[in-house]
Amino acid sequence: MVIKAWYEALVHVFYPSLCYGCNNELIQGDQYICLQCQTEMGRTYFESIRDNPVEKLFWGRADIQCAASTFYYIDKTPLQQIVHHIKYRQEKELGIHMGEIMGIHGTEFFTECKTDLCIPMPLHPKKEYKRGYNQASLLCEGIFKQTGIPYNEKALVRNENTRTQTKKSRIERWKNVASVFDVIEPSIINDKHVVVVDDVITTGASTEACVNMLLQHGAKTVGIYSLAFTL
Numbered sequence: 254m255v256i257k258a259w260y261e262a263l264v265h266v267f268y269p270s271l272c273y274g275c276n277n278e279l280i281q282g283d284q285y286i287c288l289q290c291q292t293e294m295g296r297t298y299f300e301s302i303r304d305n306p307v308e309k310l311f312w313g314r315a316d317i318q319c320a321a322s323t324f325y326y327i328d329k330t331p332l333q334q335i336v337h338h339i340k341y342r343q344e345k346e347l348g349i350h351m352g353e354i355m356g357i358h359g360t361e362f363f364t365e366c367k368t369d370l371c372i373p374m375p376l377h378p379k380k381e382y383k384r385g386y387n388q389a390s391l392l393c394e395g396i397f398k399q400t401g402i403p404y405n406e407k408a409l410v411r412n413e414n415t416r417t418q419t420k421k422s423r424i425e426r427w428k429n430v431a432s433v434f435d436v437i438e439p440s441i442i443n444d445k446h447v448v449v450v451d452d453v454i455t456t457g458a459s460t461e462a463c464v465n466m467l468l469q470h471g472a473k474t475v476g477i478y479s480l481a482f483t484l
């Protein structure tokens with residue numbers, strides 16, 4: 254044990270782990286994010302608040318069971334850096350870690366939604382091929398590790414040919430967004446309480462289309478849970 258601790262200390266001197274939020278050296282014991290950044294990441298506490306701003310965003314647009322985000326998404330904050338690392342820097346372990354944090358804070362939320370299954374927001378297939386993974390699936394994996402709630406990446410897919418949105422009327426644009434997604438295995442979601450998991454919710458247009466598609470194909474109820482919410 255002494256040798257192991259000594260070895261770890263030595264590795265830390267030569268290869269210090271850096272915080273994904275601020276790039277400063279992590280002290281031993283901290284994982285991925287330093288204490289300072291952890292305190293600067295704006296918690297919403299929406300998981301235990303009904304009629305919260307995320308739910309209000311979908312009022313009149315999608316018949317959701319409940320919705321929440323763990324953090325606020327604000328420019329130039331540690332969380333923005335963290336999301337960047339997950340999406341563009343191949344930091345998959347960090348994605349799973351953030352999913353675990355969502356799982357810890359989401360216990361009450363998942364119970365309220367009676368959650369049977371999480372569905373990661375599908376990426377455009379070309380984007381997923383290029384990136385090699387879907388960041389929302391990483392979040393689902395973390396949630397599963399923490400809560401035991403399973404997830405499925407196969408039931409809902411994003412269609413390949415999404416036509417350009419400009420020069421279309423509002424109705425045409427809405428139809429276009431609605432046809433972006435497809436449920437290819439309805440039996441997976443049939444009669445289930447489903448929660449759509451995403452990284453950042455901004456306008457909620459794609460999420461709305463996802464929810465409606467899942468409801469049309471037999472999901473009993475649909476909720477939404479994201480890592481962050483844009484103010």
Ligand SMILES: [Zn+2]
Pocket residue numbers: 272273274275276277286287288289290291331
């Ligand atoms: Zn930091």
